[in-house]
Amino acid sequence: MPVRGSRGGTYLDQQTLVAAGAPAPGSFEGNGRGSHLLGGQRAAAVSTVSTVVFIGGVIALFVFAPGAAAVRHTFFNPQQMKQAFLGDPSKGLYSVGKGLILNIEMFLIAEVLILFFALVIAVLRQLRNPVLFPFRMLAVVYTDVFRGVPLIIVIYGIGFGAPALYIRGVSTQSDFVYGIVALVLSYSAYVAEVYRAGINSVHQSQVAAARSLGLSQWKSLRFVVLPQAVRTVIPPLLNDFISLQKDTALVSTLGAVIEANRAAQIDSSTLFVYSSYTVAALLFLCLTIPLARFTDRLIARDVSRRMAGGATVR
Amino acid sequence: MRKTFVLVIFALIGLGLTAVASSASPASSSKAASAVLTAKASSCSHASIARDVYKIGSLTVATDSPAYEPWFSNNTPSNGKGYESAVAYAIAKQLGFSKSQVKWTVEPFDASFAPGPKKFDFDINEISYTEERATVVSFSASYYDVQQALIAMRNSRIVKHHTPADLRTYVFGDQIGSTSLAFINTELRPTQQPSVFNTLNDAKSALQDGRIQALVADTPTAQYISSSEIPKSVLVGQFPSTGEHYGLLFAKNDPLVACVNKAIATLKANGSLAKFQKEYLGIYTSVPTIKP
């Protein structure tokens, strides 16, 4: 059932394109047509060989290059990776693993707040009540500003600015709090726009149908438009949250939040190796890859659902 | 057809990478090649050194930017002022390089220990020698023996109360990559985790805003910060030496190290280092010591 109308067209088409253009996992040639022409077996063989050659080449580079031993020592030293993961207070080494817990905490708290706050912003921009005009303006200015300013500057601005103001209750919060506030401010601006795209992708007739039942504008939004909009925007939202997971690392610039990346930095500068960064990178991948795969699955499901629907009412 | 084409491309890329990798060492730096020949470099004649350096005919010296006072002056390493600048030129002279043959280059601290060929002959950037670091790079002998010192705001409790037990109760902060941070963690062991900032400047502003109560830095830096940079801050005192010292940083097993060490020994013996310390770090001699 084609409930998503032309107004959401561009936005949804992008998603569809992304989903359609993504190569099938495990092959470098995701194009089904090609395998038809060449015959499935031969295609599989070719893709296997090309995979082996490629991965083999990369491995060879790390094994046989003249500087390979030094690179392995600096980036992939198992002893030091273990040390970085666990930390060693007697040597002034921080635990990257413990740091990651902070990343996860910041991510989870910020995510919940962003989902809520962004929704408020998006809804404010949507309501046409003249009384709300100043709020609508504020919402527009807010999204413009915080989408435009780099996150790191927002973090600095809040984390270094708020304490310098000496306002009771505001200036005495922890860096953890400042960091989350900055993440929420910055990401809510993006997520609000994602919500808005979702709201606009709900066909006008749905609003008309809701209003014709006597539902107020707010109730139409609440019971009819938003539930549909949120469903549509889950994949792009998850995308934003993948980058939120990584961006929690920026909070460390405030000083007191020694998250995984900062712990890795300290360990690296203490021991003069980069293995701690490798640990941090691997840990971040452990967080983001499952979310990325989950997003792919949702997009694929969404595409197939839209293909399957649309048959009943022309 | 297309598949074959793609395969060929991959093969070519693979070949290309291997070619680049194997050609890397002879082409890019005479230094990397000569690093293996440590034994041969016993002669420290200018002629033999000048052939082995990063850029033939000159001595390339690296430091980070900004270059902090009092180690440098005006963020201009090439002016010969500031302790490290003066030391670098004095060493160059010992090795037979004229002032104009010394070329300065910017090397961020984090990059200075990256594997691969170095883009300098040595790096002089208040880098402390540690055993672990020395497994990755080579250090010269000490050109400055470091003591850590404590900076706080004038009205802070820490100014009067800094027994070892007291010290554990404060919120410290420091710049990333400094051995001062390790000093805080291993020697002072505060109950609250110290804050770690990207730059010393961030740490200074945190001290001013009361987000941290004390900053630890080497004594010259600490004295400079408290006297010239943060109003109403004081140098509380310096800690007894832990044997820490600054060394010049070289590529691992660089044959030049032996010659530079000879030069440093000469500068120590003839009183040059002491003279530079008096000239550039001299105002910092009468610092109270904090009993451990």
Next chain:
Amino acid sequence: MSEADATGGFGGAARGDASLSGNPALVGQEAVRLEGVHKSFGVLEILRGIDLSVAPHEVICLIGASGSGKSTLLRCVNLLEPVNRGRILLWGQDVTAPGVDENAVRRHIGIVFQSFNLFPHMTVLRNITLGPIRVLGVPRDQAEEAGRALLVRFGLSDKRDDYPDRLSGGQQQRVAIVRALAMRPGIMLLDEVTSALDPELVSEVLGVIRELADAGMTMLIATHEMGFARDIADRVCFLDEGVILEQGPPRQVFTAPVNSRTQQFLRRIVDAGRL
């Protein structure tokens, strides 16, 4: 029902079957009355002075070429579009006057559109009970009870827990009609409810409308199904370029149209084999 009181109270009427419309009849009142209604979109004047009155229990079919303004007229009655000039009265009360609570007005009017009617994220039963629960404040169990009864009555009880995309187009439109009925409206507005359907699905929907007519529901129906209009309508109105050119009992309009434009229109319909 305080909002309803505030607007003067709207009465609907049901001739034979009280269960379909909840509001008591106001005897002698016109259900709907349009007086000189004008509606423009920008410079485009779509309705150019519509006068029409609908008596309780009356079934009126609006016919006319595509773009003649049928949908616009229905949307104006439901206050989905504000009128530029003229008045619309429901059971004697001017609903185009300033200060009228449009939500209160709409809950007495059921409207079904050509398509995109149902809420795709809700089951059939939830679609039907949304209005009663959220607008009328009926407790959920009562609303569901009533909804189930309506579904049984219109042969949709086995679809109760399905989502709309599992339903055929005909079933979807029937559910849409049931959803409107669940609000116990005084009048139903139907806007080409069969025109998006495959031909074999049309009759099941028309059957439902016929049933409503038999039950005495007041209805204003925009349609291209001329045969159906002839069967069911008490009165047929021919809309052309924003005015009602001709109206009367179906027998008269369809067999002996007075106006030449009506004749033209009907000839085209006959030629197309649709009458």
